Amino acid sequence: MEALNPLVWIRWCSEFVRGWFVGIPWQDAPKAIPAIVLSIVLFVTGFIAFSGGTGWRNRRLERQLMVSLERDDFPTAEIVIRRQLEADPENLELLHRFAWIRDAQSHPDEAKAIMRKLLHHGHAPAARWLLQNDMIGKKWSDFDEQQLDECGLILELISDADPKDVSVKKMYTDYAIFRHRYSTAVELLLELSETEPLLGLKAAELSRRLGEHDQAELYAAKTLEIVQEMQKDDPMDANLAFMVARNQLFLDRHSDAIRTLKRSLDISQDPKQKQMLTLALGDAIVAYVNFIEQSPTNTVSERLKVLQMLEAAVQIAPNNPRVVTMLADHVLGSLDEQNQEVVTVRNALVRGAPLWISHFIKGTAALMKDDMKRAELHLGLAIEQNGKSAAVLNNLAVALSSKQEPDLERALEISNEAINSIPVATPHFYETRGQILYRLGRLREAISDLERALAAPTLALKAHQMLAKCYDEVGDPELAEQHRDAVSRMEREMAAGTLDFKLPGEKKSQGSASKADGGETTEGDDDDSASAESSNVVPSPAEGGSATE
Numbered sequence: 001m002e003a004l005n006p007l008v009w010i011r012w013c014s015e016f017v018r019g020w021f022v023g024i025p026w027q028d029a030p031k032a033i034p035a036i037v038l039s040i041v042l043f044v045t046g047f048i049a050f051s052g053g054t055g056w057r058n059r060r061l062e063r064q065l066m067v068s069l070e071r072d073d074f075p076t077a078e079i080v081i082r083r084q085l086e087a088d089p090e091n092l093e094l095l096h097r098f099a100w101i102r103d104a105q106s107h108p109d110e111a112k113a114i115m116r117k118l119l120h121h122g123h124a125p126a127a128r129w130l131l132q133n134d135m136i137g138k139k140w141s142d143f144d145e146q147q148l149d150e151c152g153l154i155l156e157l158i159s160d161a162d163p164k165d166v167s168v169k170k171m172y173t174d175y176a177i178f179r180h181r182y183s184t185a186v187e188l189l190l191e192l193s194e195t196e197p198l199l200g201l202k203a204a205e206l207s208r209r210l211g212e213h214d215q216a217e218l219y220a221a222k223t224l225e226i227v228q229e230m231q232k233d234d235p236m237d238a239n240l241a242f243m244v245a246r247n248q249l250f251l252d253r254h255s256d257a258i259r260t261l262k263r264s265l266d267i268s269q270d271p272k273q274k275q276m277l278t279l280a281l282g283d284a285i286v287a288y289v290n291f292i293e294q295s296p297t298n299t300v301s302e303r304l305k306v307l308q309m310l311e312a313a314v315q316i317a318p319n320n321p322r323v324v325t326m327l328a329d330h331v332l333g334s335l336d337e338q339n340q341e342v343v344t345v346r347n348a349l350v351r352g353a354p355l356w357i358s359h360f361i362k363g364t365a366a367l368m369k370d371d372m373k374r375a376e377l378h379l380g381l382a383i384e385q386n387g388k389s390a391a392v393l394n395n396l397a398v399a400l401s402s403k404q405e406p407d408l409e410r411a412l413e414i415s416n417e418a419i420n421s422i423p424v425a426t427p428h429f430y431e432t433r434g435q436i437l438y439r440l441g442r443l444r445e446a447i448s449d450l451e452r453a454l455a456a457p458t459l460a461l462k463a464h465q466m467l468a469k470c471y472d473e474v475g476d477p478e479l480a481e482q483h484r485d486a487v488s489r490m491e492r493e494m495a496a497g498t499l500d501f502k503l504p505g506e507k508k509s510q511g512s513a514s515k516a517d518g519g520e521t522t523e524g525d526d527d528d529s530a531s532a533e534s535s536n537v538v539p540s541p542a543e544g545g546s547a548t549e
Contacts, residue, residue: 065097074105092123100129108133119153124161127154131168140178141448145476151175159188166192182206190219197226198243204250220250238264238273242280254288278316282323285313289326304341306330314357324391328361332368356385360392367395372403390425393418394432401436412436427456431463443470461490 061080068076081098088094095114103111112134118126131154143151155172158165169188176185189203200223208216224247231240241264248257261284265277289306310330313323363378379396382389393414400411415433419425434449447470453463464486471480 072104074101077101078105092118092121092126096123096126096129099126103133116150119150119157122157124157127157127161130154131158139448140175141444148175148179152179166195177206182210186210193223197223197230200226201243201247201250217251220247223247224251236267236269238268238270238277242276245280245284249284249287252291254284254291257284258288281316282313285309285316286322286326322391324357324360324389327357328364328391331361332365354386356382356389356392359385360389360395363392363399364395367399367402370402372399375399376403388421390418390421390429393421394429397432397436401439406439408436408440412440427453427459431456431459434463435466438466438470443474446470447474461487461494464490 061084065077065080065084068074068080078098078101081094081101084094085091085098096118099111099114099118102114112130115126115130119130130150135151135154140148140151152172152175155168155175158168159172162168169192173185173188173192176182176188186203186206189199189206193200193203200219204216204219204223207213207219224244227240227243227247231237231244234240241260245257245260248254248260258281261277261281265274265281268274268277289309307330310323310327314327359378359382363375363380363382366372366374366378376396376399379392379399382392383396386392397411397415397418400407400414412433415429415436419429419433430449431453434446434453437443437446437449447467450463450467450470453459454467464483468480468483468487471477471483
């Protein structure tokens with residue numbers, strides 16, 4: 001039983017230790033001191049050599065790394081960090097430093113590969129490095145689908161890591177819109193609108209596109225209220241007046257928008273601001289005309305009102321492409337008009353317009369009749385007399401690309417000029433350029449423009465057809481098939497009469513002509529575009545019509 005008694009075990013152990021200690025030959029101890037010291041040194045050295053922790057060895061390597069980086073001694077820095085990685089190969093911070101050093105040594109591909117590995121581990125600094133070195137300065141259309149997914153991951157990671165980085169959040173919003181992820185874009189815009197209230201209108205526009213009309217009106221009304229308060233503090237600011245009018249137009253308060261712009265135009269002193277307000281006023285009148293034309297009635301008084309409003313718009317903004325386009329559209333569409341009062345107002349409207357508009361109308365009428373020689377003549381004369389009109393430039397680009405021996409390079413140059421001549425080009429202008437780029441074999445650029453054209457209902461069918469061809473030729477049959485499915489769906493809807501449903505008594509749509517290439521010149525909101533089957537030229541004349549002076 002003694003063997004099981006712990007007190008007995010303690011007594012035995014103490015006796016053993018005492019006996020061992022007493023038995024040491026202390027008179028010979030000095031002889032062992034060198035061996036003891038050597039053992040201690042070897043133990044410490046071994047511990048330092050094989051320790052992978054954050055001890056003395058790592059601190060020394062860290063200091064050596066910092067010194068080599070300060071001196072731009074990247075070869076030494078590489079050696080040091082490789083030693084650190086041997087001890088801890090999964091350390092994300094060390095891998096990030098190593099990638100940075102390899103990039104400094106002119107090995108960008110290796111650096112990107114390491115940074116991408118870190119990206120998928122949720123490493124925010126690596127994501128920011130990829131943003132700076134692999135994204136900034138490029139267009140979304142420059143990336144393929146896999147690269148776009150990676151771009152989204154980069155922006156999402158940075159945005160989550162640093163919610164106060166407004167520039168990255170704006171870029172993420174732009175990305176979400178490009179990928180048609182409108183719900184995500186709306187959430188981001190609402191966050192941004194807390195510091196930049198004017199972005200609330202963009203959130204409203206995307207919400208309407210998603211079919212959330214009540215929410216869209218709520219966002220627009222809230223933004224309008226904020227901007228109106230800002231305008232009270234600075235009534236001379238034309239930009240604020242412009243934003244107030246944009247919100248009012250979104251809410252279908254067209255008369256209010258026109259009054260807002262006119263009031264600001266009357267008090268503005270800056271020539272550039274006056275020019276902006278003049279163009280905006282013309283746009284507002286055109287939007288009001290489009291709104292009136294959506295009415296199912298088609299009375300003489302309505303047609304007279306439209307022509308009179310266009311007459312006022314031409315006097316206010318003769319260089320506004322929307323005004324010019326709609327003017328020509330109504331002139332060409334009323335050639336068979338029987339009511340003498342309407343005819344009189346129409347002719348007076350044309351006579352009162354600048355001469356270049358008459359050439360534009362004649363050139364567009366010839367274009368719709370496939371008379372490319374005459375179209376090029378009159379549109380060229382219109383350009384000589386007024387080279388600032390984007391509508392004229394666009395239609396001239398169509399004429400040059402559609403003639404028997406097309407001049408595609410010159411057509412592309414003119415199409416670029418049309419897009420660059422206005423602050424915000426419409427989908428119709430991009431469709432023109434997309435068609436030209438396709439015929440030039442520049443498929444990636446064509447895809448980017450044709451996808452923008454999908455936003456306009458009158459262009460969607462032709463754009464889907466061309467995108468199917470483009471994706472087939474760039475080797476993406478899956479996307480090509482998606483666009484062919486969209487074409488089939490739209491054609492079925494058209495056959496069923498769902499795309500061109502007219503209420504009893506509604507105004508008959510104007511005649512149209514079909515072209516293989518080009519883009520419409522109507523501007524404005526997609527739903528406000530002039531109705532036409534053609535995917536390349538606007539205005540569309542009544543069948544058999546011709547331009548009048």
